[in-house]
Amino acid sequence: MANSIKPQPGILDIALYVGGASHLDGVRNVLKLSSNENPLGPSDAAKEAVVRATHDLHRYPSTDHAALRTAIGDVWGVDPARIVCGVGSGDVLKLLAEAYAGPGDEIVFTEHGFSMYPIYANSVGATPVVVAENERVVDVDAVLAACTTKTKLVFIANPANPTGTMIGTAEVARLAEGLPSQAMLVLDGAYAEFVDGFDAGKALVESRDNVFMSRTFSKIYGLGGMRIGWGYGPQAVIDVLNRIRGPFNLSAAALAAAEAAVRDTEHTEKCRTENARWRDWLANALAKLGVPSDTSTANFILARFTDEAEASACDEHLREAGIIVRKVAGYGLPNCLRITVGDESACRRVAHAIAQFKGAA
Numbered sequence: 001m002a003n004s005i006k007p008q009p010g011i012l013d014i015a016l017y018v019g020g021a022s023h024l025d026g027v028r029n030v031l032k033l034s035s036n037e038n039p040l041g042p043s044d045a046a047k048e049a050v051v052r053a054t055h056d057l058h059r060y061p062s063t064d065h066a067a068l069r070t071a072i073g074d075v076w077g078v079d080p081a082r083i084v085c086g087v088g089s090g091d092v093l094k095l096l097a098e099a100y101a102g103p104g105d106e107i108v109f110t111e112h113g114f115s116m117y118p119i120y121a122n123s124v125g126a127t128p129v130v131v132a133e134n135e136r137v138v139d140v141d142a143v144l145a146a147c148t149t150k151t152k153l154v155f156i157a158n159p160a161n162p163t164g165t166m167i168g169t170a171e172v173a174r175l176a177e178g179l180p181s182q183a184m185l186v187l188d189g190a191y192a193e194f195v196d197g198f199d200a201g202k203a204l205v206e207s208r209d210n211v212f213m214s215r216t217f218s219k220i221y222g223l224g225g226m227r228i229g230w231g232y233g234p235q236a237v238i239d240v241l242n243r244i245r246g247p248f249n250l251s252a253a254a255l256a257a258a259e260a261a262v263r264d265t266e267h268t269e270k271c272r273t274e275n276a277r278w279r280d281w282l283a284n285a286l287a288k289l290g291v292p293s294d295t296s297t298a299n300f301i302l303a304r305f306t307d308e309a310e311a312s313a314c315d316e317h318l319r320e321a322g323i324i325v326r327k328v329a330g331y332g333l334p335n336c337l338r339i340t341v342g343d344e345s346a347c348r349r350v351a352h353a354i355a356q357f358k359g360a361a
């Protein structure tokens, strides 16, 4: 007898997220520059905290994440009561979708926006609405024009992935100000720490009631494998998300690692400085080879080739050289490759391989 068991609307529309590859058949010494991971890894203090946490693995972790929220508050000058912690910032974004959108509602994001945004929309049965960008930069007027009475959430990564571009504080404020009253602006700050002195939307969260900011430990903190993120928003929104998140969503080891990592501001500063230095070096080296990129504000560059064929041929050449970068045709950027900024030797190795590809080495 055939059953009539069916998933909720939208779920079968989801195309599975494809992560950055990490190995190449038959190649040793693979250089992975496909997932925007920190080449310096996490703070030593974070690693030591994980080792210490192993002594208490039989204990359930904290449900309120108070120690981590206090540490984040101390370091970033935010109110710990208005922080929610998730299993990566992706978890926080998904909680927002679950709590605020459903069938008949719209979730707005831009054409080269993070590929998880349509997945969050479809997973709750909401309609994803894709807005054109202006030369790989978020177009605030176009986003505002796309909003309707059904718009519940607007997801904007600033800096954006995979373009690496940003919009300024005044533009973000104009976006928040212009949204319909039932819509919330979600500023995805996964790369915010790479921008020196950037508040990632903190002031806007504090001065308005329709802005939410998400942050992650996966990028500058080098803890992608531990799955920790956080959000900062209006108290009413935090209270809603806390009702639906798992009470033990973060493991004790993850909480300990994140707390130690955020407090090690010296390591964070070093990662920011090194990234900026080698990002600029890499962008210049590629530009000289005839491979331009927009000025990146994150820990990757979006290298632009003449067309899709050249981008694919370069990707193939890099693979033969044992280097994995990210093809971004799925982000509407078929002529581009996204290259994570590695350490000095990684940047030199990928620049050399691209020079070979261009016949310049």
Ligand SMILES: *Cc1c(COP(=O)(O)O)cnc(C)c1O
Residues within 6 Å of the ligand: 036, 087, 088, 089, 090, 091, 114, 157, 160, 161, 188, 190, 215, 216, 217, 218, 219, 224, 227, 228, 229
């Ligand atoms: C990497 C990334 C995230 C972070 O995801 P986690 O779940 O925190 O690992 C979020 N948004 C964007 C745009 C990213 O590139």
